[in-house]
Amino acid sequence: MKDKVGAVLVVGGGIAGIQASLDLANSGFRVYLLDESPSIGGTMTQLDKTFPTNDCAMCILAPKLVMAGRHPNIELIMGAEIKSVEGEEGHFQVALVRKPRYIDEEKCTGCGVCARKCPIEGIDEFNEGLGERTAIYVKYPQAVPLVYAIDRDKCIGCGTCQEVCKAGAVKYDEKEKRIALHVGSIILSPGFEEFDPKLKGEYGYGRYSNVVSSIEFERILSASGPYGGIVLRPSDGKVPRKIAFIQCVGSRDAKIGNNYCSSACCMYAIKEAIIAKEHNPDLQCTIFFMDVRAYGKEFDAYYNRAEEEYGVKFVRSRVPQIGEVLESQNLLVKYVEDENPATEEFNLVVLSVGMRPPKHAEELAKTLDIKLNKYNFCSSETFSPLETSRPGIYVCGAFSSPKDIPESVAQASGAAAKAASSISSAREMLTTVKEYPPERDVSGEEPRIGVFVCHCGINIGGVVNVPEVVEYVKTLPNVAYAEHNLYTCSEDTQKRIHEIIKEHNLNRVVVASCTPRTHEPLFRETVREAGLNIYLFEMANIRDQCSWVHMHEHEEATEKAKDLVRSIVAKTRLLKPLKKPMIDVTPIGLVIGGGLSGMTAALELAKQDFEAHLVEKEKELGGHLRHIHYLLGSEDPQERLGSIIKEVTENEKIHVHLNSELSDVEGYVGNFKTTLNNDGEKKEIKHGVVIVATGAMEYNPNEYLYGVDERVVTQRELEERLTNGGFNAKTVVMIQCVGSRNGEHPYCSRICCSQAVKNALKIKELSPETDVYVLYKDMRTYGFLEDYYREAASKGVLFINYDDENRPRLVQENGKLKLTVWEPVIKTWTPIEPDLLALSVATLPNPDNEHIAKMLKVPLSKDKFFLEAHMKLRPVDFATEGIFLCGLAHWPKSIEESISQACAAAARAATILSKEALEVEGAIANVNEDFCSGCKICESVCAYNAIEMKEVDGKPRAHVLEALCKGCGVCGSSCPTGAISMLNFTDDQILAQVRAALKEETKYD
Amino acid sequence: MTVVSSAFKNKRRLPPCRAACPAEVNVQGYMALLQQGKFKESVELIRKSMPFPAICGRVCFSPCQDACSRKNIDQPVGIRYLKRLAADIEREQGRIKPDAVPKTHNEKVAIIGAGPAGLSTAYELAKLGYPVTVFERMPEPGGMMRYGIPDYRLQKYVVANEIAYIQDLGVEIKTGVEFGKDIEIDTLRNEGYKAIFIANGTQLSTKLGVPGEDLEGVFPAVEFLRDVSLGKTVDVGEKVAVIGGGNSAIDAACTSLRFGAKEVTVLYRRSRNEMPALPHEVEAAEKEGVKICFLVAPKQIIGEEGRVKLIECLRMKLGEPDASGRRRPVPIQRTEHTYGVDTVIPAIGQMPETSCLPSILLDERARAISVDQLTLETKIPGIFAGGDVVTRPASVIEAVGAGKRAAVSIDRYLNGANLRTGREEEIEETTWVKDWEKITRKSERYTAPHIDIGRQKVSFEKADELLTKIKAVATFEARRCLECGLCTECLGGEELCEADKAVVDETLCIGCNVCAIVCPFEAVKKNETGVAQVNEDLCKGCGTCSASCPERAIGMQRFTDSLILTNVAATLGEPT
């Protein structure tokens, strides 16, 4: 058999595709990241903030974009689509066609002059048509790659862009290009398409100016959006006082064939309402919904805050129609409240549009020979949620089902693990490692600083008198050389800098140009190639912080540029070379928890050729899954469980430790040492990473006579009865949210609604005459689960909504269970006499969590589940490096979600395990032990657990764990004795910079 | 002392027409003036280059026209016609009498021969303020212009008029003085002439070299035409054979017709393509009835009673090209045939009369004066020579060119300057047109009849009307000029076009290149830093770039926006 190809094609450059690419590239595979559009980033780039943390979407996404854009083993192929895929798992031959961009990606510096001078305007799709862009454009300002593209449909071919492009990047004769790739695996992450709200004619979208889609509203909210972050309505630019959000537009709608729930809309609508309120506290927001599906981690808390803190009004009603008031262009929203038809006037209506499969899904499926489900999303199975119907091709993100960002990210990492494991033998076959010349020893040398000042085309040069700045810079002490460049970042300038460092024997380099955020790595690379330590390089930002903000004050801007460069030169004088410490990695993983998640994670590690220790405190593997006997789909969970356990136990690389618990963990990323306690017997394990998969437990209710009357059971017990033939009830009532969404456990347990639907359907299957009532607060059958909800209803299962004021009341009367239920439609308390009452009980965090968290020094959320590094973009990471998370330990979740997350944790772990040694940041905290008083303040403020106390001469002294320190500097600025300094940002360096920045001003004083 | 290597040639950029003209007449310049209807000014401009606008307007072989770029599009501009017209209008409206140029030099210069070469030298030196005397053997000055070209082509009064202009400048012309007889080099030196220019031309006819050449009725063309010019009546009989294919041959043929010949045949040994005579003259001659036989050469002239009777010829065919580049005629054996003739006029060339010249001046074969090709200096310092005597028979304009060069040498010689420095030139033809295909605008040449108004018997009003019409036609024709040369070419100066130039504000220029697109002359281009730069050589100051620049980064030196707006305000009667 042929050798496998160590490269992966990722189709779709949204957040999922980016995450998958990064994980693969960081664990030794070459990645081709393909997208139809000219830039990566997908829908997330258009979002303003993200729920439930209200992080700025762009701010958290940008670093990943930059990482993907600069990664030596990720090749971005923009504007391309797949034409054919031949071959099989391990070696696919993929034919791509790349549309002409008309811009040389190598040459374009992204300076944007072309767009400023382009005389042709067109609709700005990024701003959802609310503004204009030019025919030559970049999708959004932080786009990666930051390369312009010509919209051939708009362009009249006047040639202006080519003329004004000083980098010579415009090439009109570019033709469609055929590309042939040879890859081992393929990951599909093409995302989704927004539902076109015009199809819901009754809402007037497209006819009424003030009816906007939720994604348009994201742009309206965004500070970088068309309205500069003030919420305005499009008809007249007035600030709206009342906004209505209409949910389920294009979702849960049989009329238009989109029966499924789009999973994310409830949350984003709540978020949009909250953010709008934050913009304008007087604003009244009303959300018209069917069920509020706040099923994710911390979602209900967010929902509650919206209602209680922000005063967002929630109205449970499907809106049949929207009308417009001619004069004011206000909107009349018709709805039903308490069975009474009502009409309310709003200034603006936001339609929460659902997710549709990507536009070319069918074509893509045909080309790749994969199956789609009936909604044209990618088809997958419960126990293989990341696999398509064709081996070697994996799926993640919204293409497999509508989902939010963290789910997509987890799936992406999971798919990366899958893609990697099928070609793990080819790891590092196609990746490149760069060789550098030895670093020159500059110690003892007088600083000789070279300063390169960038014109950035006319971005800087058009405002700042760059040659004047250069002449000025030459007068500064220690500046041995200064020059100006049209684009300092261009390829030929890199060569030039290299030569000049040699020629002028420079030992420090300053580039005065744009932002280090995007360009520092490039210049560091250049100085490193010239034999200088990367920490001998500094940047002065005279574009974003000078020419762009002082566009019309040429002289003042020139003076400010001088100030900025002078201050950076002052700091540069004091720069010292720093070492990037290398730490060894033990290529072994430790997985805590032998349930489905833990076993999956261990298996994935083993498939990628890493050893894994699987620690289970029970005497057998399987966890919760042992109690699940059937699923909503057709798969047999027990059979699957059996085969998974078999696979785990038979795998030589997996060491299963049953009846074992952790008694001690020490060390850090790459080098952990864990002591296991196996019934009192201690065992020491060395490993490089930890995956926490400790699962959760079921709530043991004390409500509704549970434990008192045996006709009151939990859903799990009902499932047992339905499986074992002990079921013969004529009337079954299910009560949702028992132990969830209450004062004690305010969160949603996520899986109970679908569990209830599953069991209700099972009852109807076994005993169709049995009456089944489901008493619920919100039916949270998100995604394709909605189909089962609909099926249950159609089979006669009665779903009755209750709220906290009108909870069902249960009494035992004459040996019978008597339940009184508030029937909201007829507004009466109605009695039901169930033969069986099934309680959908909460999923509670594992009580061991606190103990384990302490050992691992990782945090728990306030609900006592483990708290990941970042809820949105790092769902399976902890802030502490080398420790990962999956399964119910993170949050209640389904089998598919657990498997995806487990794979994700394995993928993330592989990014460390695949390396022989880790290079860590050199600009980190440094303790002067003579000054340290051992007060431990630093230890307590460090978010990364990177400081520990060590005994030195019998006294506790702070010690920095280099591998964990991120160099943020919090410890240093908190240290009462000034014992901690931050390398590369020492007090001396910062003060020199400040003094130099102020020098000229004090002169005038 | 720095030795200037001849490798460093003086490079000049001229439009094709001017580059082609031996006298470097500024064609583009007077075209520009004619476009504006400035006829007198255009003649003045021609006179800056040479003294014979009317003569050249008639008889020049006009290399300028052959070189005219317009031929790449449709037809060359009718330069010679325009020159003649301008000069005629000027003359007919009353001869311009220039003021004599004050003599600012003491060194006297003697010129031998009042032909075009001698007169041009005299003209140039007189303009420089030298006292110049021209010695002419014949009774009237003008040389071949006077005695070689028949009146119907070049009227005597035209020649006289242009020579009078030279005399008005202060040139003294002594006629009837024969060099080698009345004066010699030594006598001139003794009379205080510091420099001498010999331009006595070619007075002798080249012999046919066939039997019967001495028979009565054989008139060499030079003598024939000279006699005619002198007013002598020549009886040519009824049948005339002219041997040769040059202008003299055609002139002799046509003149014969005017003297009553019934049948005039030109016998030429090559084909029409090789004929040195001006095509339009040949054409005109044929129209008048002159017959031309090609590929025929005389073998002998057969007489009867000492007078020509028959001419026996041989058929020729064309062989390999000879030194002149023309294909050599080769006789075809046994093709002898005869023509009956009353007169034979050989017109196969002329030779200088070298007997009057010191042998030191002559070349090895003693057939011409040997000179330095660049400076026209002979082996004797201070003595220069030019024109036909050096080059063998050539054209008026070539003689003028030689005269001008001699004048420069003489001026330098008299000032003790190096005669050669900086004179080796390389002429680069300029044109702003890069792709002839792109110029789609075509126009046929506009022509109007030649006119000598004063000599026509028409009413004053009618003449005036006619003149207006002709001027209009001439203006249109002048507009056909593509103005290939640099703007300064027209020497029109500010009175003509304000000599405006575009100026780029480099700080505003973004390099969009619109200026280059709208500039009809490719005078604005981006430099390597992507900033527009005006090539002042090419910029003609129209201002289109300025009015089109998207960044308003281009202004004009003279017609600034504010000047125009000031003018606007002034016309509107606003206080400025």
Add this chain to the structure above:
Amino acid sequence: MMFRPKIVGFLCNWSLPQEVNTTGTGIIQGYPKIRIVRVMCIGRIDPVIVLETFVKGADGVLVIGCHPPDCHYIEGNLQAERKIKMLKKLISRTGLEPERLRLDWAYASETELFATIIDDFRTQVAVLGPSPLAGKKPDENVLAGIMAAKAVTGDSRLRTLVGREKELIEEGNVYNEKVEQEEFDEVMNESIDEEYVRSRIRLLVKDRPMSVEGLARHLGLDPKKVLRHIVVLRHRGLVALDKIEREDPLYIALEVT
């Protein structure tokens, strides 16, 4: 008394009849009906200059160049033709009658035609009556329109389009396609509309902040469109949010040098 329009004629150096004394300016003998301003070529006529001429109170502006295809500068006259075409479209949006601007052709020798053109244009302008911008009290609305138009013609977008028009249509664009005149005109008309309105907005909010509604009322436009223009102007850094009054954000122009 009959109205005597003040007509400014921009004449090219080469079409100017000989009889006209080209030195100096002002009313010229023989042609008392026109005030002639000579330029080397009408290609020099910057649209800004034409508009400024109207601001200065001209009742009509006549531009005369040589008959195409003749032009001393090859095609300066044709370049001017495209500028005038654009200008007439632009002027028609300002409230000033576009008929007050005319481009015509004459040779220097065509003295009679010259006189005919002037008489004809003069009659045309006389029928229109005095320019709303002439006199001591110019019509403020028209003046605002012309000032806005002037700013537009000084700005790069329309100048770029006009500058490239001939090439795009006659020689083809960078993709070697000839652009249809109709297609180009559509782009041009759109650009004129957009830039004119934006320019008006900028001038309106130069000294005092205004709301979208206020601007829309002033300009007689749909507020929705005005808002879109505000979006563009903010993006270009030409207009900024000043403050929010009740429901209305007020915008103000940013100082641009």
